[in-house]
Amino acid sequence: MARADRLFRLLDTLRRLPPPVTAARLAAETGVGPRTLYRDIAALRAGGALIDGAAGYGYALVEDPMLPPQSFSREEIEALVLGLAEVRFAGDRALAAAAETALAKITATLPERQQRQAMHAVVQSYRFERRPEPSVDMGLIRTACWEERALDISYIDAEGHDTTRRIWPLSVVFLDQVQMLLAWCCLRHDFRRFRLDRMRAMAETDESFRPRRVALLREFRDQLHDHVRTD
Incomplete structure (x- = not known):
């Protein structure tokens, strides 16, 4: 791993883990030995990061030079x-x-x-039961939306029939019990809402619908006030 990448990973680990973080934990997270870790801590400090702590105690990132100061109510x-x-x-x-x-x-x-x-925020959120994850790759769906690339899906429709579709994915919506994918269905030539828990398989394609996603999503949302079918 390049030294710059290693230092970035170390800085990110210090941001992410609750302080103080032991040297052993930092070394395990970044994949280096103790001596390399201590040199990397010294390099970050020399670069302007205010890191409190020492070997045998643990480390805490007090001031991060890569992130500008912010203020919130x-x-x-x-x-x-x-x-x-x-x-x-x-x-x-x-x-x-x-x-x-x-x-x-x-x-x-x-x-x-x-x-x-x-x-130590006053407002907290807990869920004793997690919503089941869809069997399809959510990262692939998000990437296809952003890159405006069509997907081929295998899907069980509302009547329980297996069907294959080519769709233009527009947006993922989180509802109380399910997640929906808002999309243009190339089979039906219309907008559709697809339940992600009914998707059985998915494959990316080379077909692009750029630059139509924003306009299509705006039109889809306008039509949601009427009726858009859930397949």
Whole structure:
């Protein structure tokens, strides 16, 4: 691993894990030996990172030179903590991990008083039962939406029939019990809502529908006030 990549991973680990983080944990997270870790800590300090602690005690990132200072009201901090906690429970594994690292990065940019507010927020969110994850690759769906690329899906429709479709994915919507994919169905030549728990397989294609996603999604949302069929 290149030294710059290693230092970035070390800095990200210090942001993400609750302090103080032991040298052994940091070494395991970054895949280096103790002596290399101590040199990397010294390199980050020389680069402007304020890292408190020492060998045998653990380390804490007090000031992060790569993140600009930010300020939020107490209610905004509570909203951020609550919202990202919801993502950790409702999202797939990749989104849940992203929510955790995002909160760590945001907290690292706050003044000390607001950091304490974020770490000890009054509003909390817990789910005793996680929503079952879809069997399809959610990362692939998100990438296809952003890159405006068609997907081929194998799907069980509302009548229980197996069907194959080519769709233009537009947006993923989280409902109380299920997740929906809003899409243009190339088979039906119309907008459709697809339940992700009914998808059995999915494959990316080379077909692009750029730059139509934003316009199509706006039109889809306008039609939701009327009736858009869920297949």
